[in-house]
Amino acid sequence: MSKKTLIIGAGGVGNVVAFKCAMNAQIFGEITLASRTLSKCDAIAKNVKKKVGVELKTATVDADSIPQLIELFKELTPDIVINVALPYQDLTIMDACTECGIDYLDTANYEHPDTAKFEYKEQWERDEQFKEANIMALLGSGFDPGVTNVFCAYAQKHYFDEIHTIDILDCNAGDHGYPFATNFNPEINLREVSANGRYWQKNDDRQGEWIETKPMEIMQIWDYPEVGEKESYLLYHEEMESLVKHIKGLKRIRFFMTFGQSYLTHMKCLENVGMLGIKEVEHKGQKIVPMEFLSTLLPDPASLGARTKGKTNIGIYAKGIKDGKERTIYIYQVSDHEKCYEEVLSQGVSYTTGVPAMIGAKLILEGKWQGTGVFNMEEFDPDPFMEELMVQGLPWKIEEKSNSQK
Numbered sequence: 546m547s548k549k550t551l552i553i554g555a556g557g558v559g560n561v562v563a564f565k566c567a568m569n570a571q572i573f574g575e576i577t578l579a580s581r582t583l584s585k586c587d588a589i590a591k592n593v594k595k596k597v598g599v600e601l602k603t604a605t606v607d608a609d610s611i612p613q614l615i616e617l618f619k620e621l622t623p624d625i626v627i628n629v630a631l632p633y634q635d636l637t638i639m640d641a642c643t644e645c646g647i648d649y650l651d652t653a654n655y656e657h658p659d660t661a662k663f664e665y666k667e668q669w670e671r672d673e674q675f676k677e678a679n680i681m682a683l684l685g686s687g688f689d690p691g692v693t694n695v696f697c698a699y700a701q702k703h704y705f706d707e708i709h710t711i712d713i714l715d716c717n718a719g720d721h722g723y724p725f726a727t728n729f730n731p732e733i734n735l736r737e738v739s740a741n742g743r744y745w746q747k748n749d750d751r752q753g754e755w756i757e758t759k760p761m762e763i764m765q766i767w768d769y770p771e772v773g774e775k776e777s778y779l780l781y782h783e784e785m786e787s788l789v790k791h792i793k794g795l796k797r798i799r800f801f802m803t804f805g806q807s808y809l810t811h812m813k814c815l816e817n818v819g820m821l822g823i824k825e826v827e828h829k830g831q832k833i834v835p836m837e838f839l840s841t842l843l844p845d846p847a848s849l850g851a852r853t854k855g856k857t858n859i860g861i862y863a864k865g866i867k868d869g870k871e872r873t874i875y876i877y878q879v880s881d882h883e884k885c886y887e888e889v890l891s892q893g894v895s896y897t898t899g900v901p902a903m904i905g906a907k908l909i910l911e912g913k914w915q916g917t918g919v920f921n922m923e924e925f926d927p928d929p930f931m932e933e934l935m936v937q938g939l940p941w942k943i944e945e946k947s948n949s950q951k
């Protein structure tokens with residue numbers, strides 16, 4: 546019987562998911578795109594029809610409201626809900642899914658609008674609820690988290706007996722020509738990069754511990770194939786929380802992201818004047834959240850596609866032991882912003898997030914990734930996901946490195 550798919554969120558990532566599901570319509574069946582603003586869904590549906598020839602249904606929903614979600618789910622009866630709205634909506638959508646017995650997928654961990662925590666706690670706590678409903682939730686099926694978790698699982702399965710250290714390396718060398726803009730939702734992006742950094746380390750006889758750093762305190766220069774050397778800053782990133790649970794023998798995991806000096810100077814200045822604040826302030830009798838206001842001023846990430854040039858390169862650098870010998874491998878994926886735009890009218894950051902969201906959903910619908918409960922990506926067999934990446938627009942490479950490198 547033909548499947549039904551519901552995508553929630555019509556931003557930059559939602560656009561890519563809609564295109565890619567339509568390109569795989571034999572699996573996704575009847576596809577509906579829902580968001581708060583119907584006109585955004587309709588605009589995407591129009592482009593998909595023109596470029597891919599597939600008709601999408603559209604709907605409006607406020608995903609902060611469980612009753613509204615349940616009403617929509619009952620009307621559409623989807624087999625899967627792909628949540629590419631904002632991390633604030635993760636819990637309401639998960640709860641509506643368990644209420645209606647529908648599999649769930651997202652690309653970012655739940656965040657409370659008033660406190661930036663970047664943790665899976667509240668989503669993992671819903672494991673029993675998903676088991677009881679006999680359905681699954683796949684968390685973090687974007688690029689990072691997402692593909693980076695799958696790269697780690699692939700390294701663990703095929704290249705190592707034990708992985709000792711992992712460095713996740715995220716480089717976006719795209720240029721959109723604006724003095725300052727973010728490549729995905731500004732609020733979520735700026736909360737992430739202005740927070741304290743953190744990495745995880747385990748000394749031989751001790752429990753692993755998180756070591757906190759000041760924002761942008763640790764910088765290393767990494768050499769990214771097809772991009773070149775870039776200053777990369779240690780950040781906390783959510784996939785590390787699940788990887789420390791699931792990768793055998795791990796002694797250290799870190800995450801680095803590249804930033805240009807101009808981006809950092811803009812960010813520091815905005816932070817110094819209080820524009821990155823997430824608590825309400827009063828302005829002429831009106832309450833505003835500075836970060837939300839800034840988000841209104843900045844270019845919409847979905848509009849960057851047509852003007853972004855350059856490449857992204859995201860990968861993992863893993864060191865460990867295989868058959869008693871030390872080994873180091875680097876798995877990475879390079880995307881070209883202009884090629885992404887040519888294919889689906891989006892820049893590379895939305896593309897590299899939306900394609901893995903589609904792939905995760907495809908594997909669930911095909912029954913290749915199956916289970917009941919709440920899962921992170923590395924808990925499933927990485928092979929079918931890695932095969933799909935190759936054919937759905939995100940081909941990857943593996944390099945064996947000499948052990949003297951970082």
Ligand code: NDP
Pocket residue numbers: 553554555556557558559579580581582583585606607608609629630631632634652653685686687688689690691728729730731733846847894895897898
């Ligand atoms: P955008 O801001 O471009 O789009 C978000 C969309 O969600 C908008 O269409 C918006 O509404 C919709 N939305 C927001 N609130 C609600 C609500 N209450 N009800 C219904 N719809 C709502 O964000 P992006 O597309 O850039 O990012 C989407 C998600 O992808 C985010 O969670 C982000 O964190 C994640 N992400 C993950 C990455 C990864 O690699 N794992 C990388 C980049 C992003 P409206 O219809 O009104 O516009």
